[in-house]
Amino acid sequence: MQLKINGVTKEIDVEPGMPLLWVLRDELNMTGTKYGCGVSSCGACSVMLDGVAARTCTLPVKAAEGKAITTIEGIGSAGALSAVQQAWVDHQVPQCGYCQSGMIIAAEALLDANPEPTDADIDESITNICRCGTYQRIREAIHTAAKLRKEAPNLLGSL
Amino acid sequence: MTDKKTKKGSMKRRAFLITGGLLGGGVVVGIGGLTYVNKKIKQYTATGFEGEMMNAWVSVTPDNVITLAVPRAEMGQGVSTSVPMLIAEELEVDLDQIRTIHPQPESPYANTQLITGAPRDLSRGITLQEKVAQFVPVVGTGGSTTITDGWEAMRMVGAQAREMFVSAAAARWEVPKADCYVQSGSVYHKGSGRNATYGELVDEAKNFASDDLVQLKDEKDFKLIGTSAKRLDIPEKVTGEASYGLDVRPEGIRYAVIKHPSVTGGEILSVSNEEEVLAMKGVEKVALIPQGVAIIADNTWRARNASLVIEVEEDHKGNDKIDDEYINDLLDEAIHGDAIATHEDVGDVSAVFTDQKTNVEGVYGVPYLAHATMEPLNCTIRLNEDKSADVWVGHQAPSVAVQSIAKVLGIPKANVKIHIQYLGGGFGRRAENDVTYKAAEVAKQMPGVPIQLVFTREEDMTNDMYRPGAKSKMSAVVDPDGTIRAWDSRVAIQSVMQSSMSRIMPMMAPKPKDDVSTTEGLIHLPYLIPNKRVAFGDVPLPMAVGFWRSVGNSQNAFFSECFMDECAHAASQDPYLFRKTKMSDHPRYEAVLDRVAEMSDWGNTPEGSFHGMAILKSFGSIVAQVAQISRVGEKSFSIDKYYCAVDCGRTVHPDTIKSQMEGGIIFGLSAALYGEITFSNGSVQQQNFPQYDMVRMKVSPVTEVSILDVDAYPGGVGEPGTPPAAPALCNAIFAASGDRVRQLPLIKLGYEFV
Numbered sequence: 020m021q022l023k024i025n026g027v028t029k030e031i032d033v034e035p036g037m038p039l040l041w042v043l044r045d046e047l048n049m050t051g052t053k054y055g056c057g058v059s060s061c062g063a064c065s066v067m068l069d070g071v072a073a074r075t076c077t078l079p080v081k082a083a084e085g086k087a088i089t090t091i092e093g094i095g096s097a098g099a100l101s102a103v104q105q106a107w108v109d110h111q112v113p114q115c116g117y118c119q120s121g122m123i124i125a126a127e128a129l130l131d132a133n134p135e136p137t138d139a140d141i142d143e144s145i146t147n148i149c150r151c152g153t154y155q156r157i158r159e160a161i162h163t164a165a166k167l168r169k170e171a172p173n174l175l176g177s178l
Numbered sequence: 179m180t181d182k183k184t185k186k187g188s189m190k191r192r193a194f195l196i197t198g199g200l201l202g203g204g205v206v207v208g209i210g211g212l213t214y215v216n217k218k219i220k221q222y223t224a225t226g227f228e229g230e231m232m233n234a235w236v237s238v239t240p241d242n243v244i245t246l247a248v249p250r251a252e253m254g255q256g257v258s259t260s261v262p263m264l265i266a267e268e269l270e271v272d273l274d275q276i277r278t279i280h281p282q283p284e285s286p287y288a289n290t291q292l293i294t295g296a297p298r299d300l301s302r303g304i305t306l307q308e309k310v311a312q313f314v315p316v317v318g319t320g321g322s323t324t325i326t327d328g329w330e331a332m333r334m335v336g337a338q339a340r341e342m343f344v345s346a347a348a349a350r351w352e353v354p355k356a357d358c359y360v361q362s363g364s365v366y367h368k369g370s371g372r373n374a375t376y377g378e379l380v381d382e383a384k385n386f387a388s389d390d391l392v393q394l395k396d397e398k399d400f401k402l403i404g405t406s407a408k409r410l411d412i413p414e415k416v417t418g419e420a421s422y423g424l425d426v427r428p429e430g431i432r433y434a435v436i437k438h439p440s441v442t443g444g445e446i447l448s449v450s451n452e453e454e455v456l457a458m459k460g461v462e463k464v465a466l467i468p469q470g471v472a473i474i475a476d477n478t479w480r481a482r483n484a485s486l487v488i489e490v491e492e493d494h495k496g497n498d499k500i501d502d503e504y505i506n507d508l509l510d511e512a513i514h515g516d517a518i519a520t521h522e523d524v525g526d527v528s529a530v531f532t533d534q535k536t537n538v539e540g541v542y543g544v545p546y547l548a549h550a551t552m553e554p555l556n557c558t559i560r561l562n563e564d565k566s567a568d569v570w571v572g573h574q575a576p577s578v579a580v581q582s583i584a585k586v587l588g589i590p591k592a593n594v595k596i597h598i599q600y601l602g603g604g605f606g607r608r609a610e611n612d613v614t615y616k617a618a619e620v621a622k623q624m625p626g627v628p629i630q631l632v633f634t635r636e637e638d639m640t641n642d643m644y645r646p647g648a649k650s651k652m653s654a655v656v657d658p659d660g661t662i663r664a665w666d667s668r669v670a671i672q673s674v675m676q677s678s679m680s681r682i683m684p685m686m687a688p689k690p691k692d693d694v695s696t697t698e699g700l701i702h703l704p705y706l707i708p709n710k711r712v713a714f715g716d717v718p719l720p721m722a723v724g725f726w727r728s729v730g731n732s733q734n735a736f737f738s739e740c741f742m743d744e745c746a747h748a749a750s751q752d753p754y755l756f757r758k759t760k761m762s763d764h765p766r767y768e769a770v771l772d773r774v775a776e777m778s779d780w781g782n783t784p785e786g787s788f789h790g791m792a793i794l795k796s797f798g799s800i801v802a803q804v805a806q807i808s809r810v811g812e813k814s815f816s817i818d819k820y821y822c823a824v825d826c827g828r829t830v831h832p833d834t835i836k837s838q839m840e841g842g843i844i845f846g847l848s849a850a851l852y853g854e855i856t857f858s859n860g861s862v863q864q865q866n867f868p869q870y871d872m873v874r875m876k877v878s879p880v881t882e883v884s885i886l887d888v889d890a891y892p893g894g895v896g897e898p899g900t901p902p903a904a905p906a907l908c909n910a911i912f913a914a915s916g917d918r919v920r921q922l923p924l925i926k927l928g929y930e931f932v
Contacts, residue, residue, distance in 0.1 A: 033477075034459065037477070037479055037480075038479060040479075041477055041478055041479035044478070045433060045476075045477040045478050045479070046477065048427045050418075050421075050424070050425035050427065051417070051418020051419070052418070053422075053424075053552075053553070053602070054424065054478070054554065054632075055552055055553075055554070055635070056635045056866055056867050057482075057634060057635055057636075057866070058635070058866050058867070060866065060867040060868050061552070061867050063552060090418070091417065091418030092417075092418050094417075094418075095417065096417050096419075097413055097414075097417055097419075100416065100417070104416040104417065107412070107416045108408070108412055108413065108416060111406075111408065111409055111412060111833055111837065112412075112416075113254075113411075113412055113415040113416065114254030114255070114256075114837060114841055115252075115253050115254030115551075115552065115553075115600070115601060115602050115603045115604075116254065116411065116412075116415030116420055116600065116602070117422060117551075117552040117553045117600075117602030117603060118552050119415055119416060120418045123416060141875060142875050142876040143876070145874075145875040146874055146875065146876075147874070147875075148552065148867060148872045148874060149552070149844075150550060150551060150552045150603050150605075150845075150848075150872060151254045151552075151603065151841045151844075151845075152840060152841035152842070152843065152844025152845055152848075152873065152878070153837070153840070153841065154844065154873075154874070154875045154878035155840055155878065155879075155880055155881055156837070156840070157875070158875070
């Protein structure tokens with residue numbers, strides 16, 4: 020089976036029912052996408068599938084075949100952060116940080132669909148769990164990211 | 179207020195109770211108090227340092243790579259930035275000049291406050307208790323102690339290293355040390371302008387000794403301490419590069435999951451379908467270990483699938499009788515029967531209750547709670563051919579982890595090399611050694627192969643060391659003028675200290691009656707109450723209970739601060755003024771209370787909104803909160819805002835304090851709204867989210883935090899934000915509806931939050 024992940028085609032040989040999360044983590048050693056619950060409740064395992072946020076812990080890998088998969092590793096990197104990541108740094112969002120890959124994916128997907136979300140829009144669309152309780156900063160950072168995206172549509176600056 | 183009968187000072191509350199009688203208590207045994215702190219790391223295991231060790235905490239290479247030790251666990255509370263700030267302040271280096279490593283859990287890195295219950299005072303030398311903490315050593319992160327324990331010691335190691343560089347420069351230039359100064363990692367000579375970087379000086383500097391006690395900077399000269407420097411861990415946490423325990427991938431890794439006994443305290447005796455399981459794709463081994471059955475496979479998901487079909491014979495050890503009714507009956511017995519200890523006894527409570535009628539009373543209760551760290555528990559171990567082991571884990575107490583692993587593997591502690599990773603949440607759960615010794619049992623099954631043991635979310639939630647369920651019977655006599663004539667509290671709870679310490683440091687496990695965490699948050703309240711008693715009844719239950727963010731304060735603040743609200747209403751007084759007028763002996767409390775009242779514009783609640791207030795000192799810091807809620811239906815509320823004022827003495831990193839308050843409130847609210855672990859036939863009923871749900875974005879309030887500017891010894895900040903959250907909310911619900919909430923969680927009472 021072939022998967023297109025962050026623009027790169029990867030060959031894998033697994034059962035079609037294996038959740039994409041475990042293909043990423045244990046077969047491809049791409050550990051930025053996290054295991055939190057295994058039942059699509061917490062959102063730590065979120066990636067983008069054709070630009071839409073998807074929870075991968077219950078998503079059979081077969082269902083991701085042929086789609087553009089974007090993981091946290093494909094969002095940006097030190098020196099070339101996305102607007103969302105830059106806003107996360109500006110607002111010093113993460114505490115333990117474990118949920119933040121999923122949160123950032125969810126925020127990217129929200130802003131792609133809705134470039135200027137209101138607080139109510141954010142409340143409705145960000146349903147991931149952060150056990151450290153960074154929600155307030157996430158909300159502020161999404162508003163900042165919306166501004167940054169408008170000002171500089173391409174990937175931004177550096178750390 | 180006379181409190182001469184008080185058994186324990188509040189600073190002692192989290193000490194691991196090496197008693198004075200046994201080990202000499204606070205006796206100072208030598209002025210060489212820094213010997214351990216300052217010892218050259220060569221005698222230890224210098225993992226990760228580069229170049230020359232100036233002391234156990236600082237190394238420098240000739241090309242000026244400066245490495246600082248951060249021997250505390252980064253679990254979101256910011257120690258990977260605040261610890262380097264303390265060292266760098268005195269070392270006179272900038273944060274962008276350093277790299278940090280997590281060293282092996284050796285003596286120089288002991289957290290002595292975990293044993294002594296009090297911060298170190300370097301000027302008076304080392305006490306026997308502190309020496310024991312270093313000898314063991316006790317290297318751990320908990321009890322909100324990183325800053326309070328390290329406030330002097332971590333600055334001192336930076337100062338000692340700095341002095342060595344200054345001595346080397348002065349000798350090289352043949353000038354008096356007094357004519358040299360230090361800035362951004364270089365030594366300068368005032369007269370000539372000559373200068374040299376630490377790297378250029380290190381070969382000479384390493385031969386100079388530093389005094390044990392170097393004069394520390396005047397606090398007004400701080401450059402880093404007190405600033406909100408950008409956190410060092412955040413860049414890699416936004417790119418997915420940060421490595422948590424579950425992210426390590428050593429060559430040849432295998433993945434294991436464990437199936438625990440289905441009944442708490444039970445035992446799995448045998449596996450009845452091993453052949454079937456072994457035939458499943460990817461499964462390499464099925465191993466019965468003392469604590470359950472482990473399945474080792476080439477992929478976590480395959481191991482997990484195997485664990486779902488495995489069939490086992492179990493011995494429930496008689497614990498299948500445990501259910502909520504059984505627990506409730508024992509709690510009731512303990513609040514109505516004889517107390518086993520009285521932790522506060524002021525005045526003559528019995529006399530007042532004999533003469534006057536109790537006019538405020540209520541029985542409060544809280545359920546068992548899971549920690550539910552976002553990263554499920556895990557540990558990766560490779561038992562090497564040479565009888566050493568490599569361990570990759572995010573752990574709050576690496577010294578405890580190493581000990582447990584060495585014991586199972588039958589190798590010396592010195593042969594266990596631990597690679598501490600970021601913790602995806604700790605909250606006390608990662609101070610336990612269950613996952614480490616179980617991972618060691620698994621590692622033994624396939625020597626030479628690194629095996630990552632993970633508790634699936636379901637196994638994590640059903641095999642926690644829970645915050646115990648508790649009840650408290652509260653009674654008071656309140657005069658019409660608002661005087662609390664007498665206050666009586668009887669708490670019933672399993673002893674966390676006895677349970678947890680008997681697992682992780684058995685020699686230091688107290689008897690339940692001596693566990694001050696049972697009543698913390700009820701004793702030593704700041705209020706003028708002439709007759710007050712707080713007593714404790716033990717509950718003989720077999721469940722493993724453990725430290726849960728803010729420990730006893732997590733439930734006792736709910737009991738004490740909601741009951742204060744009841745007393746205020748009984749006297750028809752405003753809850754803020756009712757509290758304030760009883761704080762005349764405690765100006766720091768009063769200032770925090772005043773600040774939160776001012777922030778929230780207490781008394782002028784916006785139309786349709788309602789306020790509730792709570793205050794508690796825990797871990798050396800006073801936190802007051804006002805919850806602002808609005809009512810959207812009969813039992814339906816929106817939690818709109820939290821105002822939070824904190825006095826944690828001198829601040830190290832204000833933005834971290836703020837984020838810990840924000841997060842601490844959410845942590846408290848998740849428990850207040852949703853948190854409940856229940857038992858049926860001895861088994862935990864909640865397996866995953868959302869059965870055990872969390873506050874999410876939609877329900878999350880906006881929080882405004884104000885830090886009081888107080889020149890006093892620092893207090894902890896990781897936990898004190900949590901205790902006032904629940905009582906502030908429940909007092910607001912009373913203000914909105916007249917309904918007094920005495921039992922959590924709220925959703926079980928039919929409340930909804932939108």
